Each structure stands twice: as C-alpha cells, then as structure tokens.
Amino acid sequence: MTPLASPAVESGANRRGIIAMCTAMACFMTNDTLVKLVAADLPSGEIIAIRGGFATIMVFAWLVAAGHLNAIGKVTSPLVAARAGLEAVVAFLFITAIASIPIADITAIFLITPLLITALSGPLLKEQVGWRRWSAVAAGFLGMLLVVKPGGAGFVAGSATAMALASVVFCAVRDMVTRFIDPRIPTIVITLTTCVTVAAFGAAMIPFQSWVPPSPTHLGLLLAAATVVVVGNHAMILAFRGVEVSLVSPFRYSVMVWAIVSGITVFGEWPDATSWVGIALIVGAGLYTLHRERVRLRVRSSKVEAQATLP
Template identity: 85%
Template sequence: MLTAPPVEANGNRRGIIAMCTAMACFMTNDTLVKIVARDLPSGEIIAIRGAFAAVMVFGWLVAAGHLRDIGRVASPLVAARAGLEALVAFLFISAIGALPIADITAIFLITPLLITALSGPLLGEQVGWRRWSAVAAGFLGMLLVVKPGGAGFLAGSATVMALLSVFFCAIRDMVTRFIDPRIPTIVITLTTCVAVGLFGAAMIPFQGWVTPSLTHVGLLLAAATVVVAGNHAMILAFRGVEVSLVSPFRYTVMVWAIVSGIAVFGEWPDVASWAGIGLIVGAGLYTLHRERVRLKVRRAEVEAKATLP
C-alpha cells in the first residue's frame, strides 16, 4: 500500500503560494489557448505548445544540474501523473473553444471538492467541518456561475469533456501527493510536458492539421512559457502539504477568469455569477484564515510543552 510522505514544515504555506501562482499562470495560458482555438484543432495546439514547453523544461533541468536524475521519469507514479495530465489537457482544450472562459473555469473548480472527499480515506488527513463548509461554499459559488440546467451548461459535449477533465485532474493531484519527494520537481515537470505534447501529436491524424500563422506560433510560445511555470508551481503545491487545505486555493483562478473574460473576450458576468465569484473567493480566504488559526494553536502547544519541567 502506498504511503504519502509527511507534511513538511511550512509546507502548507508554500503550497498555498504555489497554488495561487499556478492559477495565475494557467489562466494566462487558457486565455492564449482560447484565442488560438478559434483557428487550430486541439491536438495541434497541444503538440505545438508541448514541443516548446519540453525544450524549455529540458534546458531548465540541465541548468539546474538535474540531468543525472533524468532516469527518474520512468517512475510509475511520475509516468501515471504525466498520462493523467495529458488527458486533462486534451479534454480541457477541446472544451475551452466552445464555452465562456469563466464558465469552464468555474466547472473546473469542482476539483477541490473531489480532492477533499478523497484526502480522508486515501491520505488519512483530518478534514473538519469548517474546511468542508468552506469547500461547499466554493462549490455553491461555482453553481451560481455555471447555472446547471441552463442552456449554456447543457449545450453539447463541451461540458461533458470539461467535467471529465475535472475528474482526471483530481486523480492527478492525488497521485502527485504520493510521488517520492527525492524526485526533483523539474523532472516531473519535464515528464508532464513531453507526455502532453506526444498526446496532442497522436491526435493530429484524427483531427487534421491547419498551418499555423506566425501569430499562432507566438501565442503558443507564450502559452508554453506560462504553462511550464504553472505546472512547476502546481507540482510544488501538492508535495509535502495537506492536500485538502491547499486545493481550495484553486478558487483564486476565478478572479483571473473574470478579468480575462471581460478584457479579452467581452464576456461580462451576470448578477448570479458575481455572487458566485464572491462565494468562491470568500471560501478561499476563510480557508487561509483557518490555517492561520491552526498554526497559532500548534505553536502554542509546542511552546507549552517546551515550558514543562
């Protein structure tokens, strides 16, 4: 039976910062990809972006002195994570062209609820009612944004692909938690980029090839840059942390999604969506507040034990 490595000192704080950074990077990537998806098939987009990303990460790995660790890409858990990431990327990019960016982002935020539900039985983490309440509030906010049962939510296969990407994303993040901490994060990132790129290339014969313009190539190069940074931050976010605590900070991506939707695509949220966004952000902030309270309690307990004769 697999055993997750212990939570690191200050791991949760580092995980929260990494998660927020990853969300900003991923939303920038999503915006760029959505623009390109108007003209190019999803497999081609993934393949081109993946090639750029793999070259960047390999250079990073060499510069960081981890070339000797390249053999660790064959680790079963690292390979499994890479395969899941490739599937998530394909499903998400296939859906993003047909859905408003705020809607698909909100659908994706079901992930923390799934992870919280899994972190108890799989990781043995103690998830109290306050954490459950915060995650449930964020989930309710997602429902207000997406409005399930409306025409937009039920329109075609795009929503189904988005929901499937959520499921596989939750499994991917749980797998990340079990990866040997001695394996450098950059090695995991490289494996992810290569697997995603190869998955996209494998889809080209089925979807066809459209010759990209220099603008398309430039946008995908920029997307590769931010997705590399985002993947690296996401892996850091789930190593040596309490997964159920860090995961709800995915909700910060909604802030970026709304800004992108308005500024780039002219998609203005309605009143219900604004209320949902408020719940999502509030849930994340409350979770951060609870972590600070728990940290103070733990410190007080340590200090009390230290003063005992």
Template identity: 40%
Template sequence: MSHPHSNIRGSLFMVVGMASFTMNDAITKAVSSEMNFGQVMLVRGLFATLLIAAFAYHRGALRSPRTSMMMPVALRVAAEVGGTIAFLTAIVNLPLANTAAIFQALPLAVTLGAALAFREPVGWRRWLAIMAGFVGVLIIVRPGLEGFNEYSLFALGSVFFFAVRDLATRPIPAHIPSLFITLVTTVAVTAVGGIILLPLGGWTPPSGRALGLLALAAVLVLVGYQYVIMALRAGDLSAVAPFRYTALLWAMLLGYLVFGDRPDRFMLLGATFIVLSGLYAFYRERKLASLRPAATASAVPPEGV
C-alpha cells in the same frame, strides 16, 4: 514566520504566476480558432519540452526514463493528460472566466480526495466549506436549467483529473526532482496531442502568428511555475496561497478584453461561493496546522495547462 515585506513580495510573485498561467489559457483559446486543440497540445508541448528539458539539464534534474514507470508518477502523468484534454475542451467552448471559476474548486476537490483516499481528518467546518464550494460549481454549471452548457462538464472533469494528479503526487519519492516529473508530464501531454490531432480534424498549417503565440504560451507556463515557486519560498504559505484566486480576476479581465465575454450573475455568484469556501477551508487547515507542532505544508505548485 516571514517578514511582512517578504509576504508582500511573495504575494506579488503569486499574482504574476497566476497571470502567466491565465495568459497561457487565453492564448490557447485564441489560437483554437486556427487549429484544433490536439495540434495546440502538440505544438505548444514541443516548445515547452525544449524549454523544460534545457532547464532540467541545467539544474541536474534529469533521470532515467524508467523512473517515469513508477506507479505514482505514471498515475500522475495519466491524470495530467486527462485533465489537460478536459480543460482545453472547456477553454475552447466556454468563456474563459467560467472555466477558471469552476477550476477554482480544485483545492476543495483535493481536500475531499485526501479525506477519502488517505483518511485525512476533515472537520465539519471544512465539510461545509467543500459542500458550499460545489454548490458554487452547480450555480455556474446550471444542470438542467436554461443556460446550461454541456462543456461545463468538461471543466468539472478537469477538476476531477487534476485532483487525482495532485493526490498522486504525494507518494512520489522525494529524491525524484519536480522538474523531471514536469518534463515527463509535458512529453506525455505533447505525445497525446499528436495522437488526438487526427480524430479532431488533422493538421492545419499554422501561421507565423500562431506559432509565435504558442511559443509565448510555453514560456508563460515556465514563468508561471517559477513565480509560484518563488512565491511559496518568499512568504508564509498562509499569506501567499490565497492569491492563487487572482487567476479568476485575470480570467475575467482577459476574457473581456480579448474575447468580449461578460460574466453573468450566475457565474459571479457561483465564483463567490467557490472562492469564499476555498479561503475558509484554507484558513481552517492553517489554523489546525498551527496546533500541530510537527505539521508541514506542501509547497508543490499546481501544473499549468
């Protein structure tokens, strides 16, 4: 168990990491008024590829391109591409906080996927938590009711793709560095952005402001990765991980300050269901893990999009 000061430091690192990822999302939404999101994926991806490649080279994490052809790596990359397209479609067309709230269901979706794909034991309490979390998603999406926005389905689709991505990470051999996987993923997302750019309206000459913002977004993604890693290494997972949900608070704040979005009561109620059920499911997992002497916890940070 870590020292209390280490847990405080780790929690602050996690808050900074979530703020970095959310600011990246806000920038993406802001520049989408000037260019389509395929171009955003391409331009932001070029900046990110240069940064991550330099970092991976510095850390000795580069590997043969053939490594990316391994089935788990290829599946993870494909799921990341699908999730990025779905998430950016939602970000562009929905309030930032709504997309962020639906995205908070990802840990519950991963728990559900692990139970179905890997036959991991999930007790009735966590099943109830998963059900409550998806009730929260339905409250936000409001299918068939007034206020329903079809782009909410893209946010939900991104949760599915990213759950597949996280589940595909498990079989990847430990000798393949995380930075290399991140680099391969970034290159793939960038390339797909270039491919879908034309169907989405073609190339628009970007302004200096847009280029600067997308360069900043690439830096923020890298900062987010590093702070999440530092958070998980500085403190106990049980103390640090719940601060992932501060991403929702950042999204609400930035959505209001930058875009003038005001969350409605359905979004707030649904988000409450999702966050509380996620926290409870996490609490149950940690409690059960403490009863298993050989239990280990994953410290793989989520991707930023």
C-alpha cells in the same frame, strides 16, 4: 540577534512567495487566454502537441542548465508517469472545453479543485475533515452549480461544461498523486515528464481530429503560451518554498481578477449576475477552507510545543 532577524527573513520569504503566486496566476491566465484564441481555429490535440513540443524543448534545456541530467532516469517512476498521464487528460479536457466556455466561468469551475481535494482527503488520505470544512465544500459546490447552470441552455450531457467538470476531477486526482511522489526526484524532472507526456498525448489525438495547418500567428501564440506555462510552473514552485503556505495559498484566487479582465478585454465576455454569485461563493469557500487549515495548523503546533515543555 538571530531571533530578531528571523521575523524579517520570514516576512521577506512570505513577500517573495506572494509575489511568485500572483505571478504564477497571471502566467496561467495568459496561457489560457492564448490557448482560447488559438482554439477558435485549431483542434485541441494539435494545440496540445505543438504547445507541449515547445514546452518540452524549454524544460529540457532548463534541466541541462540546472545540472539535473543525471536524474533523468527518474522519469520511469510509476507515480511520476501516472501524474504525467493525468496531466495530459486534464490538458485535453480543459483545452477542448475552453473553446466554448467564457474564460471567467471555466476559471471559477477550476477553483473548486482545492475544495474537491479537501473532500477526497477524508476517504483517501484518512484525514479528519470537520463540519466547517465540509460546509465550505458544499458552498463551493453550490457556487459551481450557479456558474455552470445545469439544465440551462449552456449545459448538455457531453458538452464543454461537462468536460470542464471532468477536468477538475482529474486535476484533483493528479494533485493527490503528486503528494506521494518521492521528494528526492527533482521538480524539473517531473515537469519534463509531464511536458513530454502531454505533447505525446496531443500528437496521438491528431489522427482522430482534423488537421488544420497552423499559421505563423498560431505558432507564435502557442510559443508564447508554452513560455508562460513554464514560467508559471517555476513561479508556483517558488511560491511554496520556505514560506507560510497558509499565508501564500489564498493569493491563488487572484487568478479570478485576471480571468475577468481577460474575458472582458479580450473576448468581450461579461459574467452574468448568477455567475458573479457563484464565483463569490467558490472564492469565499476556498479562502475559508485555507483559513481553517491555518487554524488547525496553529492548534497542532501549540500542542506540540506544550508537549515539548513537559518535564
């Protein structure tokens, strides 16, 4: 009976993972929408500090409720601290950029992060990256150029677009660092460290930017943003537990649907024809990269099974 039950269990886990991934993407896009609304009035450091403060309170309460208070000392881990610092830089660059860039465009730019990780995995992790995956990276890079339109009126050195691109690089490095964090450290501890560091980073930026007294509306929007970020992070973790990662991962691209809907309905922003082509290239390249990873995993599994059956 066990062999017959396993596929059903796996199917249920995969279904849960897909739902969790789509939920996480919806939460993250809701956060981006709320932050973009507030960014029209408040400076980025202030936004990061207030949202980070709300998120820290929520995550700390979650940590206590989950019984991980005894593991809080793990926040001193160098890799955990490094990841938190990188996340703070990503948050600052992204929130500063999103005030000036259409939400669908900046979301598309951020979707090149998995492709950049693929490109970095060769020289940094000594992983073998074949010509097919390099071709996908090149296609994604071309798509990014079509979205940001270097040389156009919307792109100048030091502009919001440049900051968005820089945030992608730091995001990729952050994810690379995450791979080396001790798996025994509870995820909620890593999340708490990140929230505290991001909030502190935002507070440190306030003296260098003008302080704008937040209205009750601003505070309400940032409280909602903090809530969906916490829920989104939890859903993202749930999406990858006990599932086929190569099956669930492509659903991260559902964020583009939310981004386009948000851009049109909330901000009245329609991607132009060139951006549509760029978005399609980025999403297609990402999906193909995930497909190739699934093929490589299948080949490796077949080799292991074949060796196990040898006398």
